[in-house]
Amino acid sequence: MIYTLDKIAPKDYEGNIVFLYGDETAERVLPLGKKEIALVKERREEGRDFMLVFDRLPYRLYFLSFDSEKEAAEVQEGLRRRAMDLLKRFEGDGVEEVAVCGAGTLPEEVAALLEGLSLADYSFDRYKSKEPWHLQRVAVDKVYFKEEELEAMQRLWNRIYWCREWVNLPVQDLNAPAFADELAAIAADLEGVKCTVMDKRQIESLRMGGLLAVNRGSVDEPRFVVLEYNNLNDNEGPICLVGKGVMYDTGGLNIKPEDYMQDMKSDMAGAATMASVLFAAADNKLPVHLVALLPLTDSRPGFNAYAADDILTMYDGTTVEVVNTDAEGRLILADAIAYAVKNYHPRVIIDAATLTGAAVRAISTFGIAAMEQNGRRELEMLKLVGEQVYERLVEFPMWKEYDELIKSEYADLRNCGTTPQAGTITAGKFLAHFAKETPFVHLDIAGVAFFSKAQHCWRAGASGYGVRLLYAYLQMQ
Numbered sequence: 001m002i003y004t005l006d007k008i009a010p011k012d013y014e015g016n017i018v019f020l021y022g023d024e025t026a027e028r029v030l031p032l033g034k035k036e037i038a039l040v041k042e043r044r045e046e047g048r049d050f051m052l053v054f055d056r057l058p059y060r061l062y063f064l065s066f067d068s069e070k071e072a073a074e075v076q077e078g079l080r081r082r083a084m085d086l087l088k089r090f091e092g093d094g095v096e097e098v099a100v101c102g103a104g105t106l107p108e109e110v111a112a113l114l115e116g117l118s119l120a121d122y123s124f125d126r127y128k129s130k131e132p133w134h135l136q137r138v139a140v141d142k143v144y145f146k147e148e149e150l151e152a153m154q155r156l157w158n159r160i161y162w163c164r165e166w167v168n169l170p171v172q173d174l175n176a177p178a179f180a181d182e183l184a185a186i187a188a189d190l191e192g193v194k195c196t197v198m199d200k201r202q203i204e205s206l207r208m209g210g211l212l213a214v215n216r217g218s219v220d221e222p223r224f225v226v227l228e229y230n231n232l233n234d235n236e237g238p239i240c241l242v243g244k245g246v247m248y249d250t251g252g253l254n255i256k257p258e259d260y261m262q263d264m265k266s267d268m269a270g271a272a273t274m275a276s277v278l279f280a281a282a283d284n285k286l287p288v289h290l291v292a293l294l295p296l297t298d299s300r301p302g303f304n305a306y307a308a309d310d311i312l313t314m315y316d317g318t319t320v321e322v323v324n325t326d327a328e329g330r331l332i333l334a335d336a337i338a339y340a341v342k343n344y345h346p347r348v349i350i351d352a353a354t355l356t357g358a359a360v361r362a363i364s365t366f367g368i369a370a371m372e373q374n375g376r377r378e379l380e381m382l383k384l385v386g387e388q389v390y391e392r393l394v395e396f397p398m399w400k401e402y403d404e405l406i407k408s409e410y411a412d413l414r415n416c417g418t419t420p421q422a423g424t425i426t427a428g429k430f431l432a433h434f435a436k437e438t439p440f441v442h443l444d445i446a447g448v449a450f451f452s453k454a455q456h457c458w459r460a461g462a463s464g465y466g467v468r469l470l471y472a473y474l475q476m477q
Contacts, residue, residue: 053093062086121134163273167462183225208295211295227294228290231288241291242270253301254325270352280467286477308323314338316341374437
């Protein structure tokens with residue numbers, strides 16, 4: 001989709017128009033006749049959120065009414081979600097180009113609708129023999145944005161597009177080596193980004209027992225990718241972004257039952273998210289120092305696959321009793337977190353991972369399960385921007401009593417709790433051990449990274465959820 005800025009006079013514009021209307025004080029500029037205005041007033045008495053379509057042959061006017069008196073975040077999210085309804089109507093009408101303007105609307109409201117159009121228009125098409133319909137061009141009234149502002153938004157939306165594309169790709173076409181190669185190629189084209197790709201031999205030399213164990217059942221070698229972007233001149237440690245990169249998860253020898261293996265190509269969404277955030281920051285030259293650490297492997301039950309009762313030695317020397325091989329994500333993340341602590345002395349570590357089904361059962365598909373250790377300030381900032389961009393966080397406790405649930409009789413830790421309860425929290429507790437005293441925030445994105453059916457402004461498949469959240473957080477640094 002191409003976005004352009006244009007001077008749009010809605011009464012004279014020759015083309016299809018989306019007209020945003022949030023405030024009756026702008027009635028004098030409505031591109032409507034008297035009977036049409038009467039219809040709008042009647043409808044707004046019944047409720048302010050609605051769409052009317054007026055023929056302006058050979059074009060159409062899509063009149064989108066909304067309630068601008070609600071909380072700003074709620075107004076903007078409402079406009080994002082309305083984008084899907086608009087797109088369905090455009091497709092039915094055979095419309096591929098529209099202009100967006102409004103009356104009584106703020107720039108951030110227009111931006112929310114544009115963002116919704118970008119998110120809703122994405123679909124995973126590359127394996128379809130017939131090319132699906134997509135909106136091709138959107139002209140935006142230049143009163144709302146400067147050229148550089150619109151371009152910056154588009155660069156962010158492009159990174160979200162590629163995050164979703166990576167997560168949707170099956171492992172047959174995107175395994176750990178292939179994903180590492182793609183990340184390295186992108187980094188090479190971005191100013192200020194450095195990429196280091198470590199192969200199996202280098203991972204073995206680092207003694208990353210978690211990543212190596214999970215990889216033992218796979219024919220594909222693991223990779224450990226480190227991306228760095230530094231646009232600061234201070235000596236403060238970087239923000240380290242750690243992303244779970246399980247390219248496909250069978251559960252290992254604790255193989256997943258029934259249809260739980262469906263959509264497990266999405267188990268690398270954390271890695272895709274963190275790479276996309278760093279690339280977006282570099283695209284728009286944000287003044288931050290970031291390091292993204294991405295352990296990549298698939299998890300299979302073949303060859304010399306690791307087994308329950310195995311005891312692993314992690315990168316930092318911690319020993320871990322394997323209770324369940326399907327709790328593999330925390331093992332590869334633990335090595336990456338420990339590596340970040342030792343080699344980068346970060347001011348904060350934030351991880352993103354499709355880690356636990358317990359998070360989905362707790363809060364469904366409406367937000368991120370979040371925890372912190374020594375990272376109260378960072379979590380509060382993430383919660384704040386999460387409300388603003390509507391990628392919301394639900395904080396789970398990290399009380400010391402939960403430490404008892406991951407103690408092992410035979411090693412320093414177990415990779416699962418001793419009971420089925422508090423599975424999301426014990427996973428966070430396990431990871432927090434490897435962060436030591438470094439401020440640490442854990443984001444469990446299991447419920448929001450991939451939707452089995454369309455939801456709000458996302459079609460079925462990968463959502464890119466978390467990229468907007470973390471990008472907004474970085475803008476506050």
